[in-house]
Each structure stands twice: as C-alpha cells, then as structure tokens.
Amino acid sequence: MKLSPSNMPPVTRRRVLRMIAGSFVATTAGAGVNAAWIEPESLTITRRDIPCPNLPPGLDGLRVCLVSDLHYREPDEDDPLLERVVDAIHRETPDLVLMPGDFIDSDEKMMAPLLRRISGLQAKHGVFASLGNHDGWNADSGRARRLFEKAGFGMLINDHSRLSIRGESLYVAGTDFVWDGNPDPVRMLRGVPADAPLVTLVHEPDYFDTVNVHRAADLQVSGHTHGGQCRVPLVGIAPVKPRWGRKYVEGHFRKDGANLFVTRGVGTTGLRVRFACPPELAVLTLRGRSA
Numbered sequence: 001m002k003l004s005p006s007n008m009p010p011v012t013r014r015r016v017l018r019m020i021a022g023s024f025v026a027t028t029a030g031a032g033v034n035a036a037w038i039e040p041e042s043l044t045i046t047r048r049d050i051p052c053p054n055l056p057p058g059l060d061g062l063r064v065c066l067v068s069d070l071h072y073r074e075p076d077e078d079d080p081l082l083e084r085v086v087d088a089i090h091r092e093t094p095d096l097v098l099m100p101g102d103f104i105d106s107d108e109k110m111m112a113p114l115l116r117r118i119s120g121l122q123a124k125h126g127v128f129a130s131l132g133n134h135d136g137w138n139a140d141s142g143r144a145r146r147l148f149e150k151a152g153f154g155m156l157i158n159d160h161s162r163l164s165i166r167g168e169s170l171y172v173a174g175t176d177f178v179w180d181g182n183p184d185p186v187r188m189l190r191g192v193p194a195d196a197p198l199v200t201l202v203h204e205p206d207y208f209d210t211v212n213v214h215r216a217a218d219l220q221v222s223g224h225t226h227g228g229q230c231r232v233p234l235v236g237i238a239p240v241k242p243r244w245g246r247k248y249v250e251g252h253f254r255k256d257g258a259n260l261f262v263t264r265g266v267g268t269t270g271l272r273v274r275f276a277c278p279p280e281l282a283v284l285t286l287r288g289r290s291a
C-alpha cells in the first residue's frame with residue numbers, strides 16, 4: 001500500500017515519545033558495543049614535536065615511542081592489541097622506547113608472560129621502563145627489575161642511565177611509583193649534570209610539579225590516567241580521574257621550561273571499556289633550538 005497523507009498514521013505525542021525512546025536505546029546500545037568491544041582495541045598513534053630549547057644539535061630530532069599502562073591481565077584477550085603495539089613501535093624505528101609503568105593490572109604472575117611477549121622490542125638507543133602504581137602494589141620491585149633486565153630493558157627506580165647518542169650525552173631517569181611508593185627525585189638525579197639533556201619516566205603525571213622543583217626535565221613522560229578511559233564525547237571531559245592524575249590528564253604540557261607528555265596508554269583497568277578515549281601509542285620528536 002502506498003502511503004499518502006490520508007493513510008499515514010497520525011503523529012501522536014505517544015508515537016513521538018516512542019521514537020525518541022527507540023533512538024535512545026539504539027544509541028545507548030551502539031555506544032555500549034563501541035565502549036566494550038571496538039574502542040579498547042582501536043589503537044591510535046599520536047605524533048607530537050616537543051620543543052626543547054636546551055637540546056644540543058646532536059639530539060635534535062630524537063624520536064621517542066611512549067607506551068604505557070598495558071595492564072596485562074588475560075593473555076587471550078590482551079595479546080592481539082599488544083602484538084599490534086609492538087609492530088607499530090617497530091615500524092616507527094624509534095631512537096628510544098619509554099614505558100612508564102602499569103605493566104600488570106593486579107596479578108604479579110602476569111609480569112613474566114608479558115615480558116616474554118614484548119621482549120623483542122627494540123630501539124636504536126634502548127628500551128627503558130619505570131614502575132606504575134599497579135606494578136608497585138601487586139609485584140615485588142626487585143623481581144620486576146630482574147625480569148626487565150633479562151628482557152634487555154632498563155628499569156629505572158629512582159635511578160638514571162647516561163646514553164651517548166651522536167656524540168652527545170642524554171640522561172634517562174625514572175622515579176619509583178608515586179601513589180604509596182617511594183619516589184626520590186634527589187636520588188634519581190644524583191650525578192646528573194645540571195645542564196645535561198634529561199628525559200624522565202614518572203608514572204603519575206601530577207608528580208611533574210614536584211620533580212620540577214628539583215630539575216626541569218626536557219621531557220617527562222607519564223601515563224596513569226588512561227586519559228580518563230571514558231570521556232564525554234565532543235567536550236572531552238574525563239569524569240573519573242585517579243589520585244596523582246587529576247591536574248595533567250592527557251597530552252602535552254609545558255611549565256617553567258619543562259615538558260610533560262601524558263599518554264592515554266594502551267590497556268584498561270576495572271571494566272574493560274574505553275569511550276571517546278582510545279588506546280594510544282605516542283611518538284614524540286624532540287626539537288632543539290632550530291625548530
């Protein structure tokens with residue numbers, strides 16, 4: 001039957017309400033499917049130039065891959081995304097890979113299988129890690145350090161390494177996790193010359209202000225917040241923010257000559273959902289005075 005104005009059903013208030021309710025249910029169901037199954041697997045790559053006015057010319061253009069918050073908990077569910085992260089890092093051929101913590105979610109036994117899966121990670125000048133609060137709460141830091149070193153990665157817990165790159169020194173330093181841990185910037189920086197180029201790994205981003213009192217890093221990399229993990233679309237507000245991750249939630253910040261980059265990270269904690277906040281691999285290029 002052909003619909004004409006005379007035989008179309010009348011637009012009643014009840015009918016309009018039913019249409020609105022139907023649209024709402026469909027939208028909510030779609031958002032739920034996206035948050036639970038699509039977005040947590042949708043790896044994004046963020047590229048940023050980081051202005052570092054004090055960088056010596058030999059370090060200009062240094063490329064850093066930042067990967068954080070793997071929250072490895074179920075190999076069957078976590079491995080496909082993890083493999084894509086490792087492949088994406090290798091395609092970038094970075095100078096450094098930095099991993100500022102939360103490798104596991106709540107089970108120390110997941111640390112060894114995770115390390116086996118990422119042990120092939122390579123960068124021209126090394127792969128460095130620091131502990132996150134989930135690592136510190138659930139794993140023994142000495143055992144974690146041994147596993148990382150066995151995999152060929154540097155584990156920096158209130159410690160630093162000096163790298164020699166294209167004839168220049170670069171110091172890579174990391175604190176212990178901050179939330180109920182024992183971060184010690186003084187110990188971390190002991191022996192680092194005051195004017196030396198410095199990159200730091202600090203899991204919790206809000207500790208940036210504390211490290212800055214001791215020393216402005218050319219770049220601090222952090223994770224911890226997951227960018228909020230679920231955000232309000234369009235406005236981008238993150239309703240849930242963890243302790244030590246409420247001021248600097250996501251992205252690039254500059255203060256007193258120091259840079260901070262906070263990544264949304266890769267994994268999830270609590271419910272395995274992400275919304276308007278996809279997993280992220282950050283590729284950061286340090287740019288010196290010439291930039």
Ligand SMILES: [Fe+2]
Nearest residue numbers: 069102224269
């Ligand atoms: Fe985390």
